[in-house]
Amino acid sequence: MNPPGPLLVIGAGKMASALLEGWLALGVDPSAVFAVDPSPAPEVAAALEKAGVQLNAASIPAPSVVLLAVKPQMLEAARATLEAHVGPGALLISVLAGKSIATLEAGLPAGVAVIRTMPNTPAAVGRGVTALIANNAATGEQKALADALLRAVGDVVWLEDESSIDALTAISGCGPAYVFLLAECLAKAGMEAGLPQGMAAHLARATVTGAGELLHRSDLEPDVLRRNVTSPGGVTAAALDVLMGPSGFEPLLKEAVERAVAKSRELGA
Ligand SMILES: NC(=O)C1=CN([C@@H]2O[C@H](COP(=O)(O)OP(=O)(O)OC[C@H]3O[C@@H](n4cnc5c(N)ncnc54)[C@H](O)[C@@H]3O)[C@@H](O)[C@H]2O)C=CC1
Numbered sequence: 001m002n003p004p005g006p007l008l009v010i011g012a013g014k015m016a017s018a019l020l021e022g023w024l025a026l027g028v029d030p031s032a033v034f035a036v037d038p039s040p041a042p043e044v045a046a047a048l049e050k051a052g053v054q055l056n057a058a059s060i061p062a063p064s065v066v067l068l069a070v071k072p073q074m075l076e077a078a079r080a081t082l083e084a085h086v087g088p089g090a091l092l093i094s095v096l097a098g099k100s101i102a103t104l105e106a107g108l109p110a111g112v113a114v115i116r117t118m119p120n121t122p123a124a125v126g127r128g129v130t131a132l133i134a135n136n137a138a139t140g141e142q143k144a145l146a147d148a149l150l151r152a153v154g155d156v157v158w159l160e161d162e163s164s165i166d167a168l169t170a171i172s173g174c175g176p177a178y179v180f181l182l183a184e185c186l187a188k189a190g191m192e193a194g195l196p197q198g199m200a201a202h203l204a205r206a207t208v209t210g211a212g213e214l215l216h217r218s219d220l221e222p223d224v225l226r227r228n229v230t231s232p233g234g235v236t237a238a239a240l241d242v243l244m245g246p247s248g249f250e251p252l253l254k255e256a257v258e259r260a261v262a263k264s265r266e267l268g269a
Pocket residue numbers: 010011012013014015016036037038039040041069070071072074077078081095096097118119120121173174
Protein backbone atom coordinates (compact mmCIF):
# COMPACT_ATOMS: atom_id res chain seq x y z
CA MET A 1 0.00 0.00 0.00
CA ASN A 2 3.00 2.35 0.40
CA PRO A 3 3.23 4.51 -2.75
CA PRO A 4 6.44 3.98 -4.77
CA GLY A 5 7.59 7.53 -3.89
CA PRO A 6 6.63 10.43 -1.61
CA LEU A 7 2.96 11.17 -0.97
CA LEU A 8 2.03 14.85 -0.87
CA VAL A 9 -1.19 16.14 0.66
CA ILE A 10 -2.36 19.57 -0.52
CA GLY A 11 -4.94 20.82 2.00
CA ALA A 12 -4.56 19.14 5.39
CA GLY A 13 -8.12 19.57 6.60
CA LYS A 14 -10.75 17.22 7.93
CA MET A 15 -11.03 14.87 4.94
CA ALA A 16 -7.27 14.62 4.35
CA SER A 17 -6.73 14.03 8.09
CA ALA A 18 -9.32 11.25 8.11
CA LEU A 19 -7.54 9.52 5.21
CA LEU A 20 -4.07 10.11 6.63
CA GLU A 21 -5.10 8.83 10.04
CA GLY A 22 -6.25 5.60 8.44
CA TRP A 23 -3.16 5.26 6.19
CA LEU A 24 -0.64 5.96 8.93
CA ALA A 25 -2.40 3.52 11.26
CA LEU A 26 -2.08 0.88 8.56
CA GLY A 27 1.62 1.36 8.03
CA VAL A 28 2.17 4.08 5.41
CA ASP A 29 5.66 5.43 6.16
CA PRO A 30 5.19 8.93 7.68
CA SER A 31 8.69 10.02 6.65
CA ALA A 32 7.53 9.76 3.00
CA VAL A 33 4.41 11.85 3.63
CA PHE A 34 4.41 15.64 3.16
CA ALA A 35 1.59 18.12 3.61
CA VAL A 36 1.15 21.65 2.31
CA ASP A 37 -1.42 23.86 4.02
CA PRO A 38 -1.07 27.63 4.58
CA SER A 39 -3.38 27.59 7.62
CA PRO A 40 -3.82 24.13 9.09
CA ALA A 41 -6.04 23.73 12.16
CA PRO A 42 -3.75 23.64 15.25
CA GLU A 43 -4.93 20.14 16.20
CA VAL A 44 -4.19 18.86 12.68
CA ALA A 45 -0.73 20.46 12.68
CA ALA A 46 0.00 18.89 16.08
CA ALA A 47 -1.27 15.46 14.94
CA LEU A 48 0.83 15.58 11.76
CA GLU A 49 3.92 16.59 13.69
CA LYS A 50 3.33 13.83 16.24
CA ALA A 51 2.92 11.29 13.45
CA GLY A 52 6.18 12.40 11.79
CA VAL A 53 4.57 13.92 8.68
CA GLN A 54 6.38 17.01 7.38
CA LEU A 55 4.07 20.00 7.18
CA ASN A 56 5.04 22.89 4.88
CA ALA A 57 8.59 21.60 4.42
CA ALA A 58 10.98 23.98 2.66
CA SER A 59 11.77 21.34 0.08
CA ILE A 60 9.49 18.51 -1.04
CA PRO A 61 10.83 15.64 -3.15
CA ALA A 62 8.86 14.85 -6.34
CA PRO A 63 5.77 12.95 -5.17
CA SER A 64 4.45 9.78 -6.78
CA VAL A 65 0.99 10.52 -5.38
CA VAL A 66 -0.60 13.90 -4.68
CA LEU A 67 -3.79 13.96 -2.62
CA LEU A 68 -5.68 17.17 -3.36
CA ALA A 69 -8.05 17.98 -0.49
CA VAL A 70 -8.70 21.72 -0.45
CA LYS A 71 -12.26 23.08 -0.55
CA PRO A 72 -13.56 23.14 -4.14
CA GLN A 73 -13.76 26.93 -3.92
CA MET A 74 -10.00 26.99 -3.17
CA LEU A 75 -8.95 24.98 -6.22
CA GLU A 76 -7.78 28.00 -8.22
CA ALA A 77 -5.79 29.32 -5.23
CA ALA A 78 -4.12 25.91 -4.91
CA ARG A 79 -3.28 25.62 -8.65
CA ALA A 80 0.25 26.95 -8.29
CA THR A 81 1.09 24.37 -5.59
CA LEU A 82 -0.57 21.66 -7.64
CA GLU A 83 1.32 22.55 -10.80
CA ALA A 84 4.62 22.79 -8.89
CA HIS A 85 4.33 19.25 -7.54
CA VAL A 86 2.35 17.16 -10.03
CA GLY A 87 4.98 16.00 -12.50
CA PRO A 88 4.37 13.88 -15.61
CA GLY A 89 4.67 10.53 -13.79
CA ALA A 90 2.63 11.48 -10.73
CA LEU A 91 -0.85 10.35 -9.79
CA LEU A 92 -3.25 13.07 -8.67
CA ILE A 93 -6.03 11.86 -6.37
CA SER A 94 -8.69 14.51 -5.82
CA VAL A 95 -11.42 14.40 -3.18
CA LEU A 96 -12.98 17.71 -4.25
CA ALA A 97 -16.76 17.75 -4.48
CA GLY A 98 -18.02 18.95 -7.84
CA LYS A 99 -14.67 19.35 -9.61
CA SER A 100 -14.51 17.27 -12.79
CA ILE A 101 -11.52 15.35 -14.12
CA ALA A 102 -11.28 17.83 -17.02
CA THR A 103 -11.17 20.79 -14.58
CA LEU A 104 -8.50 19.05 -12.50
CA GLU A 105 -6.38 18.26 -15.57
CA ALA A 106 -6.24 21.90 -16.71
CA GLY A 107 -2.76 23.32 -16.24
CA LEU A 108 -1.14 19.95 -15.51
CA PRO A 109 1.29 18.27 -17.89
CA ALA A 110 -0.52 16.40 -20.70
CA GLY A 111 -1.08 12.75 -19.88
CA VAL A 112 -1.00 13.12 -16.09
CA ALA A 113 -2.95 10.44 -14.24
CA VAL A 114 -5.94 11.86 -12.38
CA ILE A 115 -8.30 9.90 -10.17
CA ARG A 116 -11.35 11.75 -8.92
CA THR A 117 -12.77 10.33 -5.72
CA MET A 118 -15.55 10.95 -3.23
CA PRO A 119 -14.61 9.51 0.17
CA ASN A 120 -16.27 10.12 3.54
CA THR A 121 -14.95 10.82 7.05
CA PRO A 122 -15.59 7.35 8.56
CA ALA A 123 -12.36 6.59 6.66
CA ALA A 124 -10.64 7.78 9.85
CA VAL A 125 -11.77 4.55 11.54
CA GLY A 126 -11.41 2.29 8.52
CA ARG A 127 -15.13 2.38 7.76
CA GLY A 128 -15.30 4.87 4.91
CA VAL A 129 -16.79 4.32 1.49
CA THR A 130 -15.09 5.92 -1.50
CA ALA A 131 -16.16 6.19 -5.11
CA LEU A 132 -13.37 6.51 -7.70
CA ILE A 133 -13.13 7.31 -11.38
CA ALA A 134 -9.89 7.54 -13.35
CA ASN A 135 -8.89 9.46 -16.48
CA ASN A 136 -7.52 7.60 -19.48
CA ALA A 137 -3.92 8.41 -18.53
CA ALA A 138 -4.04 6.49 -15.24
CA THR A 139 -2.16 3.21 -15.56
CA GLY A 140 -3.32 -0.11 -14.14
CA GLU A 141 -0.67 0.23 -11.41
CA GLN A 142 -1.86 3.72 -10.48
CA LYS A 143 -5.49 2.57 -10.33
CA ALA A 144 -4.45 -0.40 -8.21
CA LEU A 145 -2.52 1.93 -5.87
CA ALA A 146 -5.51 4.30 -5.49
CA ASP A 147 -7.74 1.29 -4.91
CA ALA A 148 -5.37 -0.05 -2.23
CA LEU A 149 -5.09 3.34 -0.49
CA LEU A 150 -8.83 3.89 -0.35
CA ARG A 151 -9.68 0.24 0.34
CA ALA A 152 -7.34 0.44 3.34
CA VAL A 153 -9.77 2.90 4.94
CA GLY A 154 -13.03 1.24 3.94
CA ASP A 155 -15.11 0.14 1.01
CA VAL A 156 -14.47 1.29 -2.58
CA VAL A 157 -16.73 1.64 -5.60
CA TRP A 158 -15.35 2.30 -9.11
CA LEU A 159 -17.56 4.42 -11.35
CA GLU A 160 -17.97 4.10 -15.12
CA ASP A 161 -19.71 7.42 -15.54
CA GLU A 162 -18.45 10.62 -13.92
CA SER A 163 -21.91 12.21 -14.00
CA SER A 164 -23.14 9.87 -11.25
CA ILE A 165 -20.72 11.38 -8.74
CA ASP A 166 -23.02 14.30 -7.85
CA ALA A 167 -25.77 11.95 -6.65
CA LEU A 168 -23.22 9.75 -4.94
CA THR A 169 -21.71 12.75 -3.11
CA ALA A 170 -25.15 13.62 -1.74
CA ILE A 171 -25.52 10.10 -0.34
CA SER A 172 -22.19 8.77 0.90
CA GLY A 173 -19.97 11.88 0.92
CA CYS A 174 -22.44 13.97 2.92
CA GLY A 175 -24.33 11.06 4.51
CA PRO A 176 -22.30 10.86 7.73
CA ALA A 177 -23.47 14.41 8.53
CA TYR A 178 -27.10 13.30 8.23
CA VAL A 179 -26.46 10.46 10.67
CA PHE A 180 -24.63 12.71 13.14
CA LEU A 181 -27.56 15.14 12.95
CA LEU A 182 -29.87 12.26 13.78
CA ALA A 183 -27.80 11.59 16.92
CA GLU A 184 -27.95 15.30 17.84
CA CYS A 185 -31.72 15.49 17.33
CA LEU A 186 -32.35 12.26 19.21
CA ALA A 187 -30.38 13.62 22.18
CA LYS A 188 -32.34 16.89 22.13
CA ALA A 189 -35.66 15.02 21.91
CA GLY A 190 -34.55 12.89 24.87
CA MET A 191 -33.89 16.01 26.93
CA GLU A 192 -37.26 17.44 25.99
CA ALA A 193 -38.82 14.15 27.08
CA GLY A 194 -37.23 14.68 30.53
CA LEU A 195 -33.85 12.93 30.44
CA PRO A 196 -30.76 14.69 31.85
CA GLN A 197 -28.52 16.13 29.06
CA GLY A 198 -25.59 13.75 29.62
CA MET A 199 -27.80 10.69 29.67
CA ALA A 200 -29.75 11.76 26.57
CA ALA A 201 -26.49 12.35 24.66
CA HIS A 202 -25.07 9.01 25.82
CA LEU A 203 -28.22 7.09 24.86
CA ALA A 204 -28.46 8.78 21.46
CA ARG A 205 -24.81 8.06 20.63
CA ALA A 206 -24.97 4.45 21.79
CA THR A 207 -28.20 3.91 19.87
CA VAL A 208 -26.99 5.37 16.57
CA THR A 209 -23.66 3.53 16.71
CA GLY A 210 -25.28 0.29 17.92
CA ALA A 211 -27.92 0.40 15.18
CA GLY A 212 -25.20 1.19 12.62
CA GLU A 213 -23.13 -1.76 13.78
CA LEU A 214 -26.16 -4.07 13.69
CA LEU A 215 -26.90 -2.92 10.13
CA HIS A 216 -23.22 -3.47 9.26
CA ARG A 217 -23.06 -6.99 10.64
CA SER A 218 -26.54 -8.24 9.80
CA ASP A 219 -27.59 -9.83 6.53
CA LEU A 220 -31.07 -8.41 7.00
CA GLU A 221 -32.33 -5.44 5.00
CA PRO A 222 -32.84 -2.16 6.91
CA ASP A 223 -36.62 -2.40 6.67
CA VAL A 224 -36.54 -5.86 8.29
CA LEU A 225 -34.33 -4.56 11.10
CA ARG A 226 -36.80 -1.68 11.53
CA ARG A 227 -39.77 -4.06 11.67
CA ASN A 228 -37.90 -6.13 14.27
CA VAL A 229 -38.02 -3.12 16.62
CA THR A 230 -41.65 -2.29 15.90
CA SER A 231 -44.34 -4.07 17.89
CA PRO A 232 -47.75 -3.70 16.20
CA GLY A 233 -49.71 -1.03 18.06
CA GLY A 234 -46.69 -0.44 20.29
CA VAL A 235 -44.36 2.38 21.25
CA THR A 236 -42.09 2.42 18.15
CA ALA A 237 -45.14 2.32 15.87
CA ALA A 238 -46.40 5.51 17.54
CA ALA A 239 -43.11 7.26 16.67
CA LEU A 240 -42.92 5.81 13.16
CA ASP A 241 -46.41 7.14 12.40
CA VAL A 242 -44.73 10.55 12.54
CA LEU A 243 -41.37 9.64 10.95
CA MET A 244 -42.99 7.74 8.08
CA GLY A 245 -45.82 10.24 7.66
CA PRO A 246 -46.25 12.84 4.90
CA SER A 247 -43.63 15.16 6.47
CA GLY A 248 -41.39 12.35 7.68
CA PHE A 249 -37.88 11.18 6.82
CA GLU A 250 -38.57 10.09 3.23
CA PRO A 251 -39.76 13.38 1.71
CA LEU A 252 -37.35 15.32 3.92
CA LEU A 253 -34.30 13.29 2.86
CA LYS A 254 -35.43 13.35 -0.77
CA GLU A 255 -35.48 17.15 -0.68
CA ALA A 256 -32.16 17.32 1.21
CA VAL A 257 -30.47 15.00 -1.30
CA GLU A 258 -31.92 16.93 -4.26
CA ARG A 259 -30.43 20.13 -2.85
CA ALA A 260 -27.07 18.46 -2.21
CA VAL A 261 -26.97 17.10 -5.79
CA ALA A 262 -27.76 20.58 -7.14
CA LYS A 263 -25.01 22.11 -4.99
CA SER A 264 -22.47 19.52 -6.16
CA ARG A 265 -23.34 20.37 -9.79
CA GLU A 266 -23.08 24.10 -9.01
CA LEU A 267 -19.58 23.66 -7.48
CA GLY A 268 -18.47 22.02 -10.71
CA ALA A 269 -19.93 24.65 -13.02
N1 LIG B 1 -15.33 16.66 5.06
C1 LIG B 1 -15.92 15.68 4.40
O1 LIG B 1 -16.73 14.91 4.97
C2 LIG B 1 -15.63 15.44 2.95
C3 LIG B 1 -14.93 16.37 2.21
N2 LIG B 1 -14.68 16.15 0.89
C4 LIG B 1 -13.92 17.13 0.13
O2 LIG B 1 -12.70 17.32 0.79
C5 LIG B 1 -12.22 18.63 0.54
C6 LIG B 1 -11.77 19.25 1.84
O3 LIG B 1 -12.86 19.29 2.72
P1 LIG B 1 -12.61 19.37 4.28
O4 LIG B 1 -11.45 18.52 4.64
O5 LIG B 1 -13.92 19.14 4.90
O6 LIG B 1 -12.22 20.91 4.40
P2 LIG B 1 -11.24 21.62 5.44
O7 LIG B 1 -11.59 23.07 5.42
O8 LIG B 1 -11.24 20.88 6.73
O9 LIG B 1 -9.81 21.42 4.76
C7 LIG B 1 -9.32 22.16 3.70
C8 LIG B 1 -7.89 22.56 4.03
O10 LIG B 1 -7.33 23.16 2.87
C9 LIG B 1 -6.44 24.18 3.31
N3 LIG B 1 -6.15 25.08 2.20
C10 LIG B 1 -6.83 26.18 1.80
N4 LIG B 1 -6.22 26.74 0.75
C11 LIG B 1 -5.13 25.98 0.47
C12 LIG B 1 -4.10 26.06 -0.50
N5 LIG B 1 -4.07 27.02 -1.42
N6 LIG B 1 -3.13 25.11 -0.47
C13 LIG B 1 -3.14 24.11 0.43
N7 LIG B 1 -4.10 24.01 1.40
C14 LIG B 1 -5.07 24.93 1.41
C15 LIG B 1 -7.17 24.83 4.46
O11 LIG B 1 -6.28 25.57 5.30
C16 LIG B 1 -7.77 23.60 5.15
O12 LIG B 1 -6.95 23.11 6.19
C17 LIG B 1 -13.35 19.40 -0.13
O13 LIG B 1 -13.03 19.60 -1.47
C18 LIG B 1 -14.55 18.50 0.03
O14 LIG B 1 -15.42 18.59 -1.08
C19 LIG B 1 -15.05 15.00 0.26
C20 LIG B 1 -15.73 14.04 0.95
C21 LIG B 1 -16.13 14.20 2.33
